[in-house]
Amino acid sequence: MREPLFTRLLHAGSRNRLVLLVAVVLSIGAGLAGLFFIRFESNIELMLPDHPVVRDHLAFLNKSRLSGKLVLWLELAPEGQSTELHSAVDQVAAALDPVLFPKVITGLSGKDLQENMGALLDYLPSVMSPEDLHKLAAGLDRKEVSQKLRQTWLQFLNPGSLFMRQTLQADPLGFSSVLLGKLQEAVSSLAFDVEIENGHFVTRDRRNAMLIVETPVRVPDTQGSGRVVGELKRVFSLLPATVKGHIIGGHTHTVSNEEVIRRDIGLTLVIAAVAFFLLFAVLIADVATLLIYLVPAVSVVFGVNAAYLMLGPLSYSVIGVSAVVAGISVDYGIHVYIAARTTGNPLTGTAHVVRPVTAGAATTLGIFAAFFLSRIEGYHQMAVFTILSILVALVMSLLVLPHALGSHKGRLRFFSGGRKTPPRPGRREGWILFLWLVLTVALAWSAWGVRLESDIRKIDGASPEILAAEDRFDEVWKRQKLAILVAESGSLEQALALNRKIRDAMQEHPRLGPLTSVASLLPEAAVRKANRAAWSRFWSPERRIRLETLVREESHPFGFSDDAFRPFFQRLNHTDTAADADPFSVFPEMFLDRFLQKTDDTVQVLSYVPDSAENLAELKQTLDGIPGVRIVSAQALSSVISSVITEDMVSMTRAALLFLVLLTFIFVRNVKESILALIPVLSSVVWLFGIMALLKLPLNVANLVADVVVMGLCIDYGIFMVFSSRHRSDAGTTLAVSLSALTTLIGAGVLVFAKHPALFSIGVTIVIGIGAGFLSAVFVVPAAYRRLLPGPEGARPS
């Protein structure tokens, strides 16, 4: 009879041990060398689902200049003087590296204002709608003109009139007040509660100042963000002791995430390595355990290399789960080792466990294969890395490790071995089943209260100092949450026309506002041209002469000279030849930056409205009929992420469960036994959700995936314990399962020491889930087996 493939491979290895050894050593060397060339990146986008809305948001944010902007917040100590704050702003602006920060905005330029006042008045005809002209005409009778001139005269008496005089002479009748409403639309929500003192942005209490800086470095650029944050910290270090600087922007998150994850990976791998070593050294006390220890190390090294070759730069957070993978992959070595020591012959022992070990690996691989059903790229990376690592671990454990273990029997500490279970179930089994049932029902009840956290920022690993500074910044500057309405088109004029349509649509739904928009100030060229033509027709020669006479007569009692309002009349006399003042020279760059964005092939005009979950549906409905319009909203993004994650988890869990049930049945080949083997899976899920609800820990995009991994591991325990129960002999199974669970708990447990919230939540999830699965596997499955399958069926040979 022809030998099975596995046996042939095992014997082939046995005949060529030296070649095998050299090949393994060379491969390990190559893998270790490869680690120095692997690039990692800290990009939270990897953990966002691939969905049109999410893609749309990311595309907008990546293209927009918002991604390169940072706010520098300078905070004055209680003993500090406001003059120190202003000096500090100037000092920071002067000290910043101009290459890294080509644009620095500190506040108001009064000079710009004075120089552009005339340009604004020149631009007025372009934005005067027919309704505006109608109102204007109503205010040109003698009484109105007289009253307006009196107001102008009073303004001249005002102690602060020096700066306003040019405007008063150029516009004595307040025509420019039409701009008031249009400007209000553009500044109604400035995102911050800001005042300007001595040309600087300050809070009302004058204790805080703000600079806005722009850098070409994008937020996801880890190295560039490091330079940006380093430079800002250098500049802040030069500030006097009474002024403290804070950086508010995405770059700090990138840097902090990288630091935290680097620290976490280093710390958790060291703790896991030490814990594994101590575990084997103390429990088994056999030098050969070092070889078991090599299995996870080698599998992780190979997995990382192979995943990098296939996928390119890998996410730190994905690689952060390598400790978990180590915990899983060491299981196969444990089973082979215990089988080898139990039988006294590594090859024979390995042949005995090849089926359950392969089954365990197959279920784990199946679970991770289900990750490809998800639309989250980070999950795909995790799946590729884990599948490759598991395959390497399997090959190492079954085909390499047996040749390295000596042919002798071993006695394992704390393990009696070969204990036969009593033929009849006793009261102990009843109590175990009762307790399990009560606990499971109670935790199932509790599980309904578990919360899904859809805010991806909650698993951001930025340091508490950064998050606290941002919270205080929001409080001090009263930052508003705004949604962005984007009018996008291939040309500026079309985008401006779209933006006007947005304004018109929003005017019918004032509840959604206030709308911050430049639609009234920046209509498209065709509308501007029509407005100018109407303005020109309005100012007929007769009307101009009539008004000039009226103004001269009514200004006389106030002592105004005949030439007092010459600039005003000069403008009126040129209405017929008024060209379209270029809006991009009328309004300063900083103002336009907030509303206009040019990408390689499109122009985007932006408007802003309060971002609230309650208004989102109505907002979408309002803008639904306008093609080329999109809503960029943190609320919308959160809602989509939440629903996509839920959908993904449902489909992944369904596929994983189907796979588990199928594989369980294939390996166990008995319906009742298969159901019993699934008890640890059921326990892990119910207990996990129930305990998380009790601890008020939310489910999130990171720990949900860990739950699926837990299911894959727990079914292994179930299958092993069903096989053990079937033979009515422990024969090392409980020890092997315990060691497996223990090593996985170590691998995941060390993540509890992680500072990064994603890694921490993965650790907590696996510890709770594996704990629940392990306890029910070693206690409940045998008890249930003996209660439910006490007869001959329970003693059938495998």
Next chain:
Amino acid sequence: MRRLRKVFLFSLLCLVYAGQSARAVPESPSAGLGPRLSATISRLEAHAARLKTLSTEFVQEKNLAAFRNTLTLRGRIFMERGGRLAWHVDEPVRYSVLITDKVIRQWDEETRQVREIPLSGNPMLRTALDQISVWFNGDYSSALKDYEVELVQENPVVIRFMPKPSALTAKVLKSIELRFRSNEEYLEQILILEAGGDSTRIRFENTVLNSPLKEADFEVDRRA
């Protein structure tokens, strides 16, 4: 209401025009002053530091191209150092302005209504009022950042401030000349020369320093 709207419009324009790239290296405001000037300013500031309240009559003469004749205002000023300033015009029109650090309150005899203009979001108006505050309070060192200064006369002291090209006031202001009383305790006259040739002279008469002020002195609608 229209006046209020104008001021508000002005503040909105300021918000729209908010933005400047500031890379100028800050320097010490008193750098470059001669020893005599420096000593004079220190002496005047020492006097000003003792000022707690001010009550004075004033005559303001505005020679503006926009007016046929000199515009002469008469009235009274009440000031708490670093606090409120009330500007009551009695002639040619009854008109009052109260300036605090947060708000301007205005009243005039025709409308007989009090209107409030918050200074938040009115950076240009605040700047103008900050300028007034500097001269009235005697905080001359803070002005050295934006102004060149020269000692015109020593007895009585006359100092002239000329805006630096980078200063906010450079476009509209040529110089501000401060003439002090012989005891140097307070101003006798402020002469403002504007870039376009207009000028404003404010003479202070019957000035009383550090006398208790009544709350009514800071009410703009007391004559309503």
